[in-house]
Structure formats: structure tokens, C-alpha cells
Amino acid sequence: MKPTVHDIARSAGVSLATVDRVLNARPGVREGTRVRVEEAIAALGYVRDVAAANLAKSRVYPFVFILPVNENPFMLGLRREVEAAIGRSSTERTRIEVIDVPALESTALVAALDKVAGGDAAGVAFVAVDAPDVRDAAARVAAAGIPMVTLVSDLGQSLRDHYAGIDNIAAGRTAATLMGRFLGQRQGRIVPLAGSLMVRDHRERLDGFSEVMAQNFSHLTLLPAVEGRDDPALVERLIGETLRQHPDICGIYSLGAGNRGLLPVLEQRPLSPAPVVILHELTEASSAALVNGTIDAVLNQDAGHEVRSAIRVLKAKADGLPVIAAQERIRIDIFLKDNLP
Amino acid sequence: MKPTVHDIARSAGVSLATVDRVLNARPGVREGTRVRVEEAIAALGYVRDVAAANLAKSRVYPFVFILPVNENPFMLGLRREVEAAIGRSSTERTRIEVIDVPALESTALVAALDKVAGGDAAGVAFVAVDAPDVRDAAARVAAAGIPMVTLVSDLGQSLRDHYAGIDNIAAGRTAATLMGRFLGQRQGRIVPLAGSLMVRDHRERLDGFSEVMAQNFSHLTLLPAVEGRDDPALVERLIGETLRQHPDICGIYSLGAGNRGLLPVLEQRPLSPAPVVILHELTEASSAALVNGTIDAVLNQDAGHEVRSAIRVLKAKADGLPVIAAQERIRIDIFLKDNLP
DNA sequence: AAAAATCTGATTTACGTACCTCAGCTTTTT
DNA sequence: AAAAAGCTGAGGTACGTAAATCAGATTTTT
Structure with a gap:
């Protein structure tokens, strides 16, 4: 049977009120008595019944x-x-x-x-x-x-x-490994798409991604991150420009919330060969893009x-x-x- | 304020005891009264305080x-x-x-x-x-x-x-996609290692794996599953034999609990080129094998x-x-x- | 040594629900 | 119409804890 405040009171030879004072750090208990009560609490292995306490309070x-x-x-x-x-x-x-x-x-x-x-x-x-x-x-x-x-x-x-x-550095590293492994022998440029590098989570994802890219997939070239401010129109424009400028892009890592700008570009003007695309955040749109093959993987936090x-x-x-x-x-x-x- | 049994009693014009009888499906309440009480419960949006109820009981x-x-x-x-x-x-x-x-x-x-x-x-x-x-x-x-x-x-x-x-069919499919994507252009045979196909979860993983393999990676050949009964010694022997028999094995999917037999084989007699290895269950051993590169991915359920x-x-x-x-x-x-x- | 301050114990009420008893009422059966 | 059965209300105790009051005991201050 689980010990209650009554058991402590009995065991310590004090009254319920004193036990309550000790338990709730209320004043009015002599040091010696407090110690006795605390010993009884430890000896009996008392743990407050939070449900009962919350009810009472x-x-x-x-x-x-x-x-x-x-x-x-x-x-x-x-x-x-x-x-x-x-x-x-x-x-x-x-x-x-x-x-x-x-x-x-x-x-x-x-x-x-x-x-x-x-x-x-x-x-x-x-x-x-x-x-x-x-x-x-x-x-x-x-x-x-x-x-x-x-x-x-x-x-x-x-x-x-x-x-x-989530651990955003680990997320970036994971994205990089998936990207590198999915690309296999392919060569080309990788473009990261961020919202803003002023936000710690975006910055960390990019750091993790860059690190693994440089370390394990040095045959791929990492472009500087496109900062799309998570604004669909801006993302659409910037990504469009970047893709035109670099015809050899073979990988896209969207580490922020710019998917609403990115996905239309990929779906309306499909590249060939298709780049490996890894996104953050599972939504209806990204889920659909996974199913139809526009993108390859989604990292998500619930x-x-x-x-x-x-x-x-x-x-x-x-x-x-x-x-x-x-x-x-x-x-x-x-x-x-x-x-x- | 959250309504209590007292509020229901007052609202339905009955006593606490009757509310209690209705709430706990005890006998002794006339149909009409029961309905009145139930209406009051619905109207007030009463929900039983489980903590208090558990305390009382x-x-x-x-x-x-x-x-x-x-x-x-x-x-x-x-x-x-x-x-x-x-x-x-x-x-x-x-x-x-x-x-x-x-x-x-x-x-x-x-x-x-x-x-x-x-x-x-x-x-x-x-x-x-x-x-x-x-x-x-x-x-x-x-x-x-x-x-x-x-x-x-x-x-x-x-x-x-x-x-x-977990959804074991989905797990098998996921393993297959990872395996196929990691292998890229490589050709060869894939060997699944199961514990026993009499267990539903193993069978389902293999089904999902086989389906995606056949559908999306038909250039790879899927060998029949090795059933190692999750017995390290048996797994070690069977896998060793299989690897000798088929020098072109480029992928191993261990979908059961046979890792203690499999990992030593991979570590002691590394193949070249190294096969893509995907395992189930994250343990100290599989974690270490991931870090040192012996294996490529681990699927896990917590x-x-x-x-x-x-x-x-x-x-x-x-x-x-x-x-x-x-x-x-x-x-x-x-x-x-x-x-x- | 008396007064004041501090500590401690006993007791009570409360939280929201469960469950019990008993008395009194209403309905059904004989 | 009387007896039996069924329904309902009133009131209580309990669960484990919090928190309050008050009285008595002990210590400290004057």
C-alpha cells in the first residue's frame, strides 16, 4: 500500500498539520522536527499523490x-x-x-x-x-x-x-546524407533554400547540411543558401533564377517553410534529369509531391x-x-x- | 467553471444520488428521470473528473x-x-x-x-x-x-x-526504397534476412520490401529470404553460405532480430564493393555499425x-x-x- | 518572572466523485 | 384495498491532500 501523509505523521510521531508544513515548505516547524519528518518521508518512500493534491488545491x-x-x-x-x-x-x-x-x-x-x-x-x-x-x-x-x-x-x-x-544540426546532416546517397555518382550543384539565416533553426540545419556535404560528398558543389523569407512569390522568383543560372543543379534542400514557392516551380518546369529534392515539414502539398515523385524525402517535426x-x-x-x-x-x-x- | 455532479443535480432537479445512479449505470432510476439527467449532462457539457473519480474509488x-x-x-x-x-x-x-x-x-x-x-x-x-x-x-x-x-x-x-x-508493410517498403536509392546504378542481388516468416511482422516487412523492389527496382534481383530464427550462430552460417554462393550480392535487408549473427560476418569479412545494408532495431551494436559505416540505415520502433x-x-x-x-x-x-x- | 513570540497538535472543511444506508414516495401486483 | 416492489431523496463516509483555525506548549524576549 502506498504511504500517505497519515502514515508519515504516525511514523514521525507528529501531527498531520506538521507533515503538511514540511511537505509544502511552510514556516512553523522546528529544525529537529523537520528533519524527523523528512526522515520518515524518505524511510517510507512517500510520494505525493499529485492527483489528490491538485484536487484539494x-x-x-x-x-x-x-x-x-x-x-x-x-x-x-x-x-x-x-x-x-x-x-x-x-x-x-x-x-x-x-x-x-x-x-x-x-x-x-x-x-x-x-x-x-x-x-x-x-x-x-x-x-x-x-x-x-x-x-x-x-x-x-x-x-x-x-x-x-x-x-x-x-x-x-x-x-x-x-x-x-528537434536537433536541427542533426536534421541538416541527415538531409545531406540522404541527398548524397540518393545522388550516387551524379555530379553537380546543390542549392539550399532557407527562410532566413537569422533564425537559429534554419542556420543550424544549413550548418549540419554543409558540414556533411563538404566532408562526405566533396564531388558535389554547394551553392550559397537562397534566402526566400518563406515568401512564396519571392521563393518562386529566386529559385527560378538560380535554376536558370546553374543548369547543372542536381539537388535542392528546402530547409525552411518555402515549399509553397518551390513546389510549383518543380512541377511546372520539371528539370531533366530530375534533381534530388529534400524538404522540411510534412504538409498536404509536400505529401502529394512525395507521392507523385516531385520530391524524394521530407524531414518533419511533429x-x-x-x-x-x-x-x-x-x-x-x-x-x-x-x-x-x-x-x-x-x-x-x-x-x-x-x-x- | 467546470460543471460538477452538483450542478447536474440542481439543473435536472434531482438529487445527487440519482445523478450518480445515472452516471454509473446503476439501477433504480425511472426512464423519464434518466433522460432528464442525461439531457442536463449534455446541456452542461459535463465530463467526469477522472482524477477525482479514481481517488474516490x-x-x-x-x-x-x-x-x-x-x-x-x-x-x-x-x-x-x-x-x-x-x-x-x-x-x-x-x-x-x-x-x-x-x-x-x-x-x-x-x-x-x-x-x-x-x-x-x-x-x-x-x-x-x-x-x-x-x-x-x-x-x-x-x-x-x-x-x-x-x-x-x-x-x-x-x-x-x-x-x-508500427506498420510493418510500410517499414518494408521504406527499406526497399532506401536500398534502391542508395544503390543507384549498381546491379546485383539483394538478400533479405528474416527471423521466421511465420511471424506476422516479419512476413509483412518482407511483403512490403518485395513489392517495392519488384515495382521500382526491377534491375535488382531479390533472393529468397534467409530464415535465421534470430539465432546468431545459425544466421552467421546461413549468411556466410549465401554470400559465398552469390558473389554479386549488393544489398542486405535484415528485417528481424538476426543482427548479432549478421554484423560479425560483415565486420570480419568485408565485401568489396560494400553492400548496402539496412537493419531493423536500433541497439548498441547496430548503432556502432552505423557510425563505423558497416551498415547504412536502421529502421526502428521505440x-x-x-x-x-x-x-x-x-x-x-x-x-x-x-x-x-x-x-x-x-x-x-x-x-x-x-x-x- | 511575566509577557511576547514562536512552534506544534488537534480538528475541521474542502476538492469532485463513488458508494452506502435508510426513509419515504410511487407504482405495480395480488 | 392491501401488500409488494420499484424509485428517489437525504445524508453520510471515504479517497489523499491542502489549508485554515484555534488551543496549548515551548522558547525567547523584556
Whole structure:
């Protein structure tokens, strides 16, 4: 039978009230008594019944999600998943507030973080912009004792409690290996298509990609990254130009959210021989392109997993509980036309 | 504010006891009253607070896991994950009993299922052997109203409530596409290495693999599967023979648990040119082989996810609650040397 | 040594649900 | 019309924890 507070009280020879004071770090317990109670807790292997405690406290976890306003499919999907989590609020005892901030911009994000730091949130999740002022704001949130996880894009270590996103360097390396292996003996140029290299996740993907390309596939030439700002029209123009300029392009790695600009170009003016194309983010469009052979592989991160993981981790941190690390690792999903969900 | 039983009682103009009778399908409520209460429940959007209910019931979920006795790394890992779940029993309100049965054999499994059908378990998870007598036993478990999920290897649809495992046909197809793409222009023979084609998951992987090979890579010749019974010594002998017999082997797909026999052969007598090797199951050995280049890709299913998912689903079924389908989909993990965990 | 401050114990209520008993009512059966 | 059966309400206790109040004990300060 699981020990309860009553067992501890009996075992330590104190009253329930004293056990409660020790457990919840309330004042009014002499040092010696506190030690006795703590020993009893350790000896009996007591663990608080979180469900009962939450019931007694009528606890809800007030969480804040700070999301960039961004109409690309991935961010829209992320937002949808946060909304789905809001829909589960009553059963999960959460109250989730969403703060919208302009994308790729730090001042609004800093303001939002400072609002959180001054508020009563039990935790905050945000898509980080990796800038010094954001790091400072994060430090203030941490100083306020509010658990904090970064979502999708990370912030230089140690400030946040957890990162709910993929390892983007590994993703870039994986894309490079797939690209190189799929190309086999073929020679030519590879063009990476990014949104903006100011964003940490894009930069890391490109770094990983470039590194493996240089190291293992030096017969292929890596062009400088095309920065399409995730803007379909701009991407379409830039990629069109690049393809005209370099007729020997044999590989395209779209590491951002520029697929809506890229896919039409590939479908309307197919190159021959077809280049190997590897994309990030599984959407209806990229899924269809996989099936019809326009593209060769899609790397993906599951926004639903990220949101659910962020909430689980925030809850655990708020309660001072450990997390199952393996469960919270966000994996890089690799999709070929054969293993689409 | 979330509505409670008190709100329903007030709204329906009945007492708490009657609400309780309706909610828990206890007798003693007139049809008309029952309808009134149900309407109030629907109108207020009441959902039972599972945590409070479990507290009141002092509920524990008695689950049974039926696991094959099998010393291969994947099954050992699966067992470890079940034990980890047992370690979390007190916080998760579960009581997990493990029943060991001989691998690949149905009579003991049938006996175990019948024991479950006659017992008081709130759910059962088992690694299915796809045989008629197992299906019959599963039907008896279902008839006893006990939620049931298959783990790792499935049983012909409709009998179980859920399957916590990967789509093995898709896994085979994925392996084939990777193999074909990695080989590029190379010609030669491909040898599949299975444990036993009597097991549904192995059979399905081979089916998916063969199909894509025939369809998209007809310049490659697929040899009949070597059945190594997941026995290292046997695998080593059979694979050695096959490689000697066919010097033009350019691809190996190990779809079972025969890696402990296969890897030593590849490492001690490297072929030249090196064949493309794709394995199932990420272990220390396969991970090391990926890093040193002996093999090219590993397909994996995460045993921890499968066990946790099985428990979540069993709990939900026991409580008559919906599951988040996307959360419970077990994904095929593809590992290259670049995205190892 | 008295007063004040601090510590501790006992007890109670609450959270939302389950489940039990008992009394009183209504309907059905004889 | 009386007896039996079925339905409903009222009220209680319980689950494990939180949190509050109050009284009594101990220590510290004056």
C-alpha cells in the first residue's frame, strides 16, 4: 500500500498539520522536527499523490504560449495543436493563454516574456528568437522562478528548462546524407533554400547540411543558401533564377517553410534529369509531391508532439517532478513516399 | 467553471444520488428521470473528473502484459520498458502483471489470454501470434469486455481495440526504397534476412520490401529470404553460405532480430564493393555499425513509446474515453549515422 | 518572572466523485 | 384495498491532500 501523509505523521510521531508544513515548505516547524519528518518521508518512500493534491488545491496550471504570427503551414499547424490543447484544458487542468508576437522579431517577444515574468503563470513555452535581449528576458523569467520551455527553435542552453524541438544540426546532416546517397555518382550543384539565416533553426540545419556535404560528398558543389523569407512569390522568383543560372543543379534542400514557392516551380518546369529534392515539414502539398515523385524525402517535426511534450514538461517542472527523458525527445521524422502516415 | 455532479443535480432537479445512479449505470432510476439527467449532462457539457473519480474509488488499473520469452535485444528492451512502467505504477495507479510465454508459439499465449478473460484485469496487452486459436482466445477476451491492445505484432483487425506497433508493410517498403536509392546504378542481388516468416511482422516487412523492389527496382534481383530464427550462430552460417554462393550480392535487408549473427560476418569479412545494408532495431551494436559505416540505415520502433502508448490506450478504453489518435501512432524511426539519439 | 513570540497538535472543511444506508414516495401486483 | 416492489431523496463516509483555525506548549524576549 502506498504511504500517505497519515502514515508519515504516525511514523514521525507528529501531527498531520506538521507533515503538511514540511511537505509544502511552510514556516512553523522546528529544525529537529523537520528533519524527523523528512526522515520518515524518505524511510517510507512517500510520494505525493499529485492527483489528490491538485484536487484539494482545485489547481489549474496557468500556462502561457508565445507564438509567432506566421502564416506558414508549420506555424499554423503548431497553433492548431495549441488550440487542441486548449480544448483539453478542462480535463488536463490547464489554462492556456496564447500571446501573439510578430515573427522573427525580438522586441515583442521580450515584452511578452516580461509580462510572463511579472505574472502568475505556472510556466511558459515560446518559439525562441536567439538574440541577446531575448536571452536577458528569459533570464528574468527564470529569476521569477517560472518554468520555461523553448518550442521549435531553441535559445542558447541553460536558460530554459527544456527544449521541445528537434536537433536541427542533426536534421541538416541527415538531409545531406540522404541527398548524397540518393545522388550516387551524379555530379553537380546543390542549392539550399532557407527562410532566413537569422533564425537559429534554419542556420543550424544549413550548418549540419554543409558540414556533411563538404566532408562526405566533396564531388558535389554547394551553392550559397537562397534566402526566400518563406515568401512564396519571392521563393518562386529566386529559385527560378538560380535554376536558370546553374543548369547543372542536381539537388535542392528546402530547409525552411518555402515549399509553397518551390513546389510549383518543380512541377511546372520539371528539370531533366530530375534533381534530388529534400524538404522540411510534412504538409498536404509536400505529401502529394512525395507521392507523385516531385520530391524524394521530407524531414518533419511533429507539432502535436511538441506541444503535448511542452505541457507535460511544464507540469512536471511546476510540480518539481522528474520527466521521462526518452518520452520527451522530439524525433526527426523522415518520410519517403512509402511511410506516409 | 467546470460543471460538477452538483450542478447536474440542481439543473435536472434531482438529487445527487440519482445523478450518480445515472452516471454509473446503476439501477433504480425511472426512464423519464434518466433522460432528464442525461439531457442536463449534455446541456452542461459535463465530463467526469477522472482524477477525482479514481481517488474516490481508490482505483488501480490492473493490467496484464503477455510477453514472449525471447533473448533478442528488442524483446529484452520491451521487457525493460514494461518494468519501467511497473516502477511508475504507484504514481500512475496501475498494477501490471507480466505473463511470460514461449515465443512464436500459440498454446501458452492462448492459455494466458483465457486466464485474463476469466480474471478481473482492466486491460491486456500482448505480442500477438497471428493464428486462428489466438484469434479465438482474443474473441473470448473481447466478449469478457476487457480492453485489449496488441503490441509490436498485430492480430487480424477488429478483435483488438488498438495496435501499438508500427506498420510493418510500410517499414518494408521504406527499406526497399532506401536500398534502391542508395544503390543507384549498381546491379546485383539483394538478400533479405528474416527471423521466421511465420511471424506476422516479419512476413509483412518482407511483403512490403518485395513489392517495392519488384515495382521500382526491377534491375535488382531479390533472393529468397534467409530464415535465421534470430539465432546468431545459425544466421552467421546461413549468411556466410549465401554470400559465398552469390558473389554479386549488393544489398542486405535484415528485417528481424538476426543482427548479432549478421554484423560479425560483415565486420570480419568485408565485401568489396560494400553492400548496402539496412537493419531493423536500433541497439548498441547496430548503432556502432552505423557510425563505423558497416551498415547504412536502421529502421526502428521505440519500445518505450509502445509500452507507454499501450498503457494510455488501455486506461482510456477502461474509462470509456477517447484517445488522441495522432499521439498513439507508433512511427517508423529511420536512423542514419547523422541522427542517432 | 511575566509577557511576547514562536512552534506544534488537534480538528475541521474542502476538492469532485463513488458508494452506502435508510426513509419515504410511487407504482405495480395480488 | 392491501401488500409488494420499484424509485428517489437525504445524508453520510471515504479517497489523499491542502489549508485554515484555534488551543496549548515551548522558547525567547523584556
